[in-house]
Amino acid sequence: MVMKIGKVAAELGIEAHVLxxxxxxxxxxxxxxxxxxxVYDDSALEQARTVLKLRRVGLSLPEVTAAMSPTKSAAQAVVKAKIGALESEVVHRQQAIAFLQHTVECRHRYLDDCPDCATFAREP
Known part of the structure; x- marks a missing residue:
């Protein structure tokens, strides 16, 4: 099957300028x-779907290009680096949630009066 850019964009739920x-x-x-x-054949459509999926999971466009490298080791290196970055982000988000939950439950009127809040505040 062969499609023009407008149809592909509509099928993927994006604008043609993105393609x-x-x-x-x-x-x-x-x-x-x-x-x-x-002209988008089945191969180009699948490639576009892959780019879209990689973008949606957080890869930048240069990372996507590298991740789609014909060399598997080069592609894996980019993906592994992104996994590490996402895992680090998860840890930071979990710390943020813990801090915010503590502030909600904290018995102190002001965060400055709480030793636990002060400890959280000193963490990087």
Whole structure:
């Protein structure tokens, strides 16, 4: 099946300019017809779906391009680095939740009066 950019964009739930941007950035390869219009075959559509999924899980466009590298080791390195960054973010978010939950339950009127809040505040 072959589709034009508008139909692909609608199917993916994104704007056509996003697909053009991905192509300009090198994350997506789309062939052109005789009139110069982008033509998305099944392979290009799957590639676009992959780019979209990688973007939605937090990879930047340069990371997406690297993650789609034909060299598996290069792709894995990018993905492993992103996993590490996401795991670190999870830890920081959990610490933020713990701090905020404590402030809700804290018996002190002001956070400055609470030794536990002061400990949280000194943590990086």
């Amino acid at each position: 053009r941007h991905w192509e300009d950035a090198g994350a997506l390869t789309v062939r052109r017809d005789g009139n110069g219009y982008r």
